[in-house]
Amino acid sequence: MKHFIAFMEKYFLPVASKIGNQRHLVAVRDAFAYTMPLMILGAFAVLINNLPIPGFQDFMNGVFSEKIGGSYVWTLLGGNIWNGTFAVLSLFIAFLVAYNLATSYHVDGISAGIISLGSFFVVGGAQGMDSAGLFVALIVGLLSAEIFRRLSNVDKFEIKMPDGVPPAVARSFAALLPAIFTITIFGFVTMLLNAMHIENVVTAFYKAVQQPFMGMANTYPTALLIAFITPFLWFFGLHGANMIEPFMQTINAPAIQANAAALKAGKPIPYVVNKPFMDSFVNLGGTGVTIGLIIAIFIIGRRNKPYMSVASLAAAPGIFNINEPLAFGLPIVLNPILFVPYILAPMISVSIAYFATVSGFMPACSNMPPWVTPPIIGAVIATASWQGGVIAAINIVVSAVIYAPFVYMSTAMETRRDKKQAAKEATA
Structure with missing residues (x-):
């Protein structure tokens, strides 16, 4: 056992530490951490509307018998909460991932987040604002932040305002040209994909990648692997839960939403x-x-x-x-x-x-x-x-x-x- 620990400390620990502190993974992990209260609230809203207690639905429907748009009025609270949580989860992630990553580079995080949101809609995010667009939101958030950061460091792209201009205005003009180029790049790529008869990038990506990935993660061997990795990392003093959080969250929200819908x-x-x-x-x-x-x-x-x-x-x-x-x-x-x-x-x-x-x-x-x-x-x-x-x-x-x-x-x-x-x- 001593030889094993010495071997892992020498070869495994340095690599694992680098992975755990990798800025892109940290940006993704922290983005999901910020949205966790909303995800919990959305899950409870679905639970209340579908509480599996015999007679609960009939009782509530009898007390609140009025219907609006085909739904009993008492269910509208849970439905409205869902609209503000799971239904727009990908928007939050697109903004927060870019914000966290840009901030880690000491670049204007708010501008990066707003540009990421715009880029997400450019690639078809309107059809995938819920967890179906999660993978695309992650990719757009990371790529847009990287593009924006690099363009922001080009002096020729910075529009400098005179002294005395409010800071918010100065920041917006400084981000103007990088924002234009970043969003245009995503628009051009989307145009090429549309020309290849991919009508919507988000829905196509979901069907091609996210659904199979969720299915793979739903298997017993993968469950065993997750159960093994987290304590294994912790044994060497690394926060295993935080390190695999980006992976877990990419399957968590869509799986919870699919389970609740079922x-x-x-x-x-x-x-x-x-x-x-x-x-x-x-x-x-x-x-x-x-x-x-x-x-x-x-x-x-x-x-x-x-x-x-x-x-x-x-x-x-x-x-x-x-x-x-x-x-x-x-x-x-x-x-x-x-x-x-x-x-x-x-x-x-x-x-x-x-x-x-x-x-x-x-x-x-x-x-x-x-x-x-x-x-x-x-x-x-x-x-x-x-x-x-x-x-x-x-x-x-x-x-x-x-x-x-x-x-x-x-x-x-x-x-x-x-x-x-x-x-x-x-x-x-």
């Missing part, structure tokens, strides 16, 4: 693997299903004073899926004893939850509770079913069993160290 239409929910699936059944207590580690320490590791001290402090944040105190306090990071259960527990948990879903025991996740929602409660909300809570509880128990022998091993080693220390002090 639920509303009374059809089978198509996508098993999405962010609430990972949060509610795999990241229980935090990456590595560490709620099970805390339980194992309280049951088996009571004689391990260092473990008990850290577990006592980590229990409260662990209930809200925050496990940094454990990761760096025990520590889990670069701890060869905990490496195996830290990797194995989430992979077993994702397997249990995946097959419980595909077998029909519990519904797929169609709602997105905040990631800090306590275990079991989050699973009930995500699946809108009591079965989800049962599977989450099973995963907690299984993870505690997986961690137990390794906690026992650590406790035995700590006990031997204490006895040796006591013997040394007695003979001193």
Whole structure:
């Protein structure tokens, strides 16, 4: 194990650190972080309109019997909230990705974001403002920001205003020519694609790339890979969840929206693997299903004073899926004893939850509770079913069993160290 850790520190850690700090990935990750409240709100709006409680729909339709445009009036609140969240998600991402990337270069982020929005509509964004246009929004945001940055650094393209002009006006004129050229480039590329009989870039890209990508990410092997990568990165002190967040978010929003639409239409929910699936059944207590580690320490590791001290402090944040105190306090990071259960527990948990879903025991996740929602409660909300809570509880128990022998091993080693220390002090 020492040789393995030394090898990974020498060859893997530097590369992974560069990837984790790569400005384009950080721009994408932070853009989705900004939109998370809206995505959660939109998911809850869909849940309220389609709450799977027997008699709920009939009761609400009876109380609020008036219809507007073919829909019961009480459903309009959820529908209107959806229009302001999921229905325009790609617009937010197009702006925020360009804004974050330009800001990282110390270029005017607001101008870059506005130019990205314009470029997105130039390529046909009006037909893909919801999650269907997410991939194109990401690409447009990154490319437009890069083009705008490079053109902004050309002195001949900068229109300088005299002193005394309001800063906002000066910035807008400074960005005028770079904006014109950037949006024109996207317009020219779109024209060429239209000439190739691609009527709408967004819808064509969605059918060609995004849908197959979502299908691939919905498979059991990919779910296992995601469950493996995050704790593996964390073991070496890298924030695994943040590093794979751009990948997860590109499949998360479309999958949630598709699941919610299927639920509303009374059809089978198509996508098993999405962010609430990972949060509610795999990241229980935090990456590595560490709620099970805390339980194992309280049951088996009571004689391990260092473990008990850290577990006592980590229990409260662990209930809200925050496990940094454990990761760096025990520590889990670069701890060869905990490496195996830290990797194995989430992979077993994702397997249990995946097959419980595909077998029909519990519904797929169609709602997105905040990631800090306590275990079991989050699973009930995500699946809108009591079965989800049962599977989450099973995963907690299984993870505690997986961690137990390794906690026992650590406790035995700590006990031997204490006895040796006591013997040394007695003979001193």
